[in-house]
Amino acid sequence: MKKILATTTLALALAGGAQAATVVNGGFDGDFMGQFATLGNGSTTIGGWTVGGTSVDWINAYWQAADADGHSVDLSGGGPGSVSQVLTGLVSNMVYKVSFYLAGNPDQGGTKYINVQAAGASQIVYSFNNDGSNSKAAMGWVKRTYTFTATGPTATLSFSSLNNSAYGPALDNVSIAAVPVPAAGLLLGGVLGGLAALRRRKRA
Numbered sequence: 001m002k003k004i005l006a007t008t009t010l011a012l013a014l015a016g017g018a019q020a021a022t023v024v025n026g027g028f029d030g031d032f033m034g035q036f037a038t039l040g041n042g043s044t045t046i047g048g049w050t051v052g053g054t055s056v057d058w059i060n061a062y063w064q065a066a067d068a069d070g071h072s073v074d075l076s077g078g079g080p081g082s083v084s085q086v087l088t089g090l091v092s093n094m095v096y097k098v099s100f101y102l103a104g105n106p107d108q109g110g111t112k113y114i115n116v117q118a119a120g121a122s123q124i125v126y127s128f129n130n131d132g133s134n135s136k137a138a139m140g141w142v143k144r145t146y147t148f149t150a151t152g153p154t155a156t157l158s159f160s161s162l163n164n165s166a167y168g169p170a171l172d173n174v175s176i177a178a179v180p181v182p183a184a185g186l187l188l189g190g191v192l193g194g195l196a197a198l199r200r201r202k203r204a
């Protein structure tokens with residue numbers, strides 16, 4: 001059993017060391033206290049994030065946030081926009097899971113589409129059906145995850161609206177965690193190795 005315990009400790013240490021990657025201001029918090037502010041291409045007004053595309057609306061009191069800070073974004077400001085940031089602290093070949101909360105601007109019904117990509121990895125489009133049951137007071141936020149494999153220590157993570165209107169997908173509460181695949185593999189290997197050793201001992 002000693003060997004298995006040692007392997008477990010090593011696996012946990014590897015998993016812990018690989019979790020240095022963080023999303024800066026994943027809640028889109030800030031000192032903006034109005035209803036909403038339209039931020040154009042290139043804006044860095046929201047700490048940690050850069051606006052791309054046409055523009056986004058930085059939301060405060062206008063609707064319910066997914067988290068406690070009160071702020072979120074509508075990725076279609078005057079037209080389809082995006083927010084992005086450079087993730088740091090990644091480990092090459094490590095798998096990461098980005099979690100985020102998705103809803104849609106309830107001022108216009110229909111389906112909202114958001115494209116998520118870590119540069120160099122696959123783009124994935126997620127949708128949110130604004131079927132009329134949601135409101136500014138009850139946005140119907142849902143948690144979604146995007147998984148990618150790091151190709152180096154940094155990667156630009158972007159969220160883009162595919163709604164060509166002023167009523168886009170709403171985004172909040174972005175976070176990242178390393179997926180402990182190598183650790184799980186080591187742990188499983190250790191357990192299987194231990195079982196094989198026990199079987200060999202029994203046979204002997």
Ligand SMILES: [Ca+2]
Nearest residue numbers: 027065067071
């Ligand atoms: Ca927030």
